[in-house]
Amino acid sequence: MTPSDWWRRFRSQFEPPAIPDPLWRRALAACPLALRLDPTRQAALRQLATVFLARKRFHALAGAELDERLRLLIAMQACLPALQQGVRALRGWNEVLIYPGEFKVRRSHHDERSGVVSEAEDVLIGEAWEHGPLVLSLTDVWLDLEQPWDGYNVIIHEMAHKLDMLDGPADGVPPLPPGIVRRVWINTFQRAYDDLVAETSRGRETLIDPYAAEGADEFFAVVSEMHWSQPGLLQRSEPAVAQLLTSYYGPSPAPF
Known part of the structure; x- marks a missing residue:
């Protein structure tokens, strides 16, 4: 041998x-x-x-x-x-x-x-x-x-939390690859989250599920679901968030 x-x-x-x-x-x-x-x-x-x-x-x-x-x-x-x-x-x-x-x-x-x-x-x-x-x-x-393009996926939602918790308690900021600037991520997601909280508090309908307003960690998990299963809707609602998620996860396989 x-x-x-x-x-x-x-x-x-x-x-x-x-x-x-x-x-x-x-x-x-x-x-x-x-x-x-x-x-x-x-x-x-x-x-x-x-x-x-x-x-x-x-x-x-x-x-x-x-x-x-x-x-x-x-x-x-x-x-x-x-x-x-x-x-x-x-x-x-x-x-x-x-x-x-x-x-x-x-x-x-x-x-x-x-x-x-x-x-x-x-x-x-x-x-x-x-x-x-x-x-x-x-x-x-x-x-x-059975319904892969409806904007929801429980496994991806929970795995987004798992990724978020790789560096401690979930806060909506997972460990980021070198190509994504942490400050840009934080500012972009915080602005989008604050906007969603303001809209839901006024009772307005939003393109992003209102559950995402529960906290920054839930916002990240919900928009992660959208990236994989309904990216067009996410792009319409929060294009800067959609762009960061494409950099983080890679391109969505969704047909639209």
Whole structure:
């Protein structure tokens, strides 16, 4: 055995198993966001999804059912926002929790004025915890696959939070590549967020989902969904934000 043969054998022990061609083709046909990528980005997505499947543990909860194709479909959409950043964007967490539909989360709220701590249950379709799991509603995962261009995608929304939290608590400013000036990002997003808050507070209809006015972190996640699934609407509403997201994520595969 030559040294190069030994090295290839040694390295193969640590490489994740390849996604079989038939499985990849079936999943690709069912995921319009991935299907419309150019061949180079499709190949990069396949490599990234391979790593995702090897590193993340999937847990089906409350009667949800998962098979290998569904795991791959989730991995593919989760890796789309990470295409530009690569494998390092997947660091810091290990689990994907899948519920069959909406799920409840109990939260504590501290009122700074009164000092009173209250508890309430939120009904969610997705959630991302810093250093914790990615939590998804299977019903909404399927809905996004069936309606890929409606401006919504729960996996991309929650993965935007994951990217945002790579450098600490979510604040709408993820670690940025060298080509994007941090101050430009902050100023552009803050102005767009402030405008949305002002419009929603007046009761006006907005092109961006009013949920984005909940906080700078939610604004980033909502416009990330729009970049991938309805970029034309985002361009009409906030062209400067749309341009920055194209630099950050790469061009949208949406057909308009």
